[in-house]
Amino acid sequence: MNYGTKMASGIEPGAELLRIENISLSFGGVKALTDVSFDIQRGEVRAIIGPNGAGKSSMLNVINGFYHPQVGEVWYCGEKRKGIKPHQIAHQGIARTFQNIALFKGMSTLDNIMTGRSTHMSANMLSQAIWRGAAEKEEIKNRRYVEEIIDFLEIQSIRKTPVGRLPYGLQKRVELGRALAAEPVLLLLDEPMAGMNVEEKEDMSRFILDVQSEFGTTIAIIEHDMGVVMDISDRLVVLDYGKKIGDGTPEEIRNNQAVIDAYLGVPHE
Amino acid sequence: MFYRQAGDFKTTYRDDIQTFPLKQDRWGYYIVLAIAFLVVPFFINDYWTSAVMLPFLIYAIASLGLNILTGYCGQVSLGTGGFLAVGAYACYKIMTAFPDLNIFIVVLLSGVITAAVGMLFGIPSLRIKGFYLAVATLAAQFFLVWLFNKVPWFYNNSASGQISAPERSMFGFAVTGPNADAPVRYLFCLTFLVLLAWVARNLTRGRLGRSWMAIRDMDIAAEIIGVNPLKSKLSAFAVSSFFIGVAGALFFSVYLGAVEVGEAFGITQSFLVLFMIIIGGLGSIFGSFAGAAFLVLVPVLLKNIMVNWLGWPTDIAVHIEFMVVGGLIVLFLIAEPHGLAQLWRLAKDKFLLWPFPH
């Protein structure tokens, strides 16, 4: 159990894990997010959807501390977040994948996923220099966990391949593996199925649902494919031009007039 | 017997993460070690020690150090000469201040001091990257050389401005000073190289090494999955500088015996070590060895051919040597950017399949 798991141990499934309160974020003149509020409950699949440029990725960047909103608060595990760095947030149990794959190109699949275990490893520099003993033990223990993920994602055959050489679909899968390796409490997925064919999307949906049910991981996912998103998510937030225009179950979102208008491209008055 | 992977199955993760996973490689390594320690000392003379062996051993340590920083962690440094100087002057100051301290410990302490200085000069890397960082380390290079020139305390106010190593021995054998014998000096440096290569290998195969490579390949993603960029970069600077400091201490005390900072540790040293890791292979332990061997041996070879065989005048030979080495570096950058280590890997892959390539 690492720090993140401990931190979230008091939050029951269905209770609020993360709360976004009145977040506004702008870049110079560009307003990426305007007064957005919503929550994510422990154990659910929460989708964030919306047209291009709606501010979805920016929202994830706020959640993992990469962007700092000018206004608003982020509450995680019942604590208000104050000025902490992305790597500290990773230690609190939040992991993610990126819209544009952000793997470590020069490293093998195995090393990429092992790097995802950083938050579970703590052998100091001296014991790593000596290797035999503490460092090796820690390495092997974490390797065992990583091999489970490799089996789970069915990527055994590319274990030692430098990821730069892998096709796009497999890279996406390795990136998911790297995020899963952290055993996150909250997993943020930014368009994990973009550019995939129907079959690959089905595989990915299956992985996501398995992660949710097997590890009890809470998942926030951005996805453009409406069919898939309605299928796998418990609740959705809909953003448009940086504003929240819908929030609810797939059923509620389907019948939400503002959402229908946004997607059909009704002009803003 | 063929060079094969087949039949050499890994049944534990421990077997899978060892340094030489192939049995043949492992044996090759043991044999090389045995020859280096048990055979070579009986055959080397002063010429071989000074012209080839000591420079190779010491530059290999420096290359390992720079490769950790630049090859593994992606932080370009042009300050190697300056950090070598820190190692050398630290060694000199400790040797003269504590005459009874064992020379092995002195060299290690020189590394520790250089590590601290390296970390200090690594702080800008938290803000700046790439070209700008290279320029910042270049500033470190010039500043350090200037400092050791200007402040007499560093050379104990000697009239010449030089520092020279007094005699120190281990197990009754002189390691430094004019009475040190070639095999002793060789073995002393070899011991450091083997120890440090082992440390480099250990550090680069575990969490720390992965965090360095993650910072190199994509620093933002690294931070977001929990790698602390500050710790990662500063540890790379520290470890790298430790290696380079040890190399500097050996360069001064065991190899040259007496140095003048501008001559011995100028900017050309920074470039030389950088070329070594580029030619050898960035991010490769083997590459650090290969690059050091290449750039130490080629000039010696060329000089022997041109001066001793062909009887050309020395000054012309030196100019041609510069041109040939320069040309080779350019050729390497174009033809095999991953260096000798990659060539070696490709050759081994071929061998693994030989004689049935399909």
Ligand SMILES: Nc1ncnc2c1ncn2[C@@H]1O[C@H](COP(=O)(O)OP(=O)(O)OP(=O)(O)O)[C@@H](O)[C@H]1O
């Ligand atoms: N780092 C940045 N600097 C400047 N503007 C930015 C930055 N990040 C996002 N933006 C702007 O914020 C707005 C929202 O971008 P964001 O990437 O969050 O949208 P998105 O919903 O993820 O879109 P897509 O579906 O295309 O991925 C856009 O107008 C974008 O140009």
Ligand SMILES: [Mg+2]
């Ligand atoms: Mg996006």
